[in-house]
Amino acid sequence: MTLAIPLTGDAISPQAHRLLAAVRELVELSRGTVTVEQAVPVDPAEPVADEPESVLGGPEVRLLTASRQALLDGEALPLTRLEFDLLQYLAERPRRVFTRAQLLAAVWGYERAGERTVDVHVRRLRLKLGGQLPLITTVYGVGYRLADDARIVVLPHD
Secondary structure (H helix, E strand, O other), rough: OOOOOOOOOOOOOOHHHHHHHHHHHHHOOOOOOOOOOOOOOOOOOOOOOOOOHHHOOEEEEEOOOOOOOOEEEOEEEEHOOOOOOHHHHHOOOOOEEEHHHHHHHHHHOOOOOOHHHHHHHHHHHHHHHHHHHHHOOEEOEEEEEOOOEEEEEEEEEO
């Protein structure tokens, strides 16, 4: 199946990113492939310049684990202890889907709390990270995972 999504402007909207993420998840379940191509009119007279990595991959988050600091494109990101731990846990385990119960046990250290606690922390973390590119993907009916396009660098030593 071929799906064409016409996009206008320089950036892909958060809604388009969510749609592409949903399509990727559906394809992964059936072992298909997803190819995202951006049609850009090219003037053959102009030399082609590579775009900076920050434009292509969205925002970059750096987690400095020794000092427990988070940087969003070089700017300090004020995260609570649990928000930092949640983001670090997901970043260290890319492409894995975690249920709310698994995240409660791993990040919070207990299993008997309300699972909606995870939803609240994910929502707050998403707000702080900005909506340009969703870094945490919801896998409906299951839980959460780090987005494939997420640019998160975990640095164990500052």
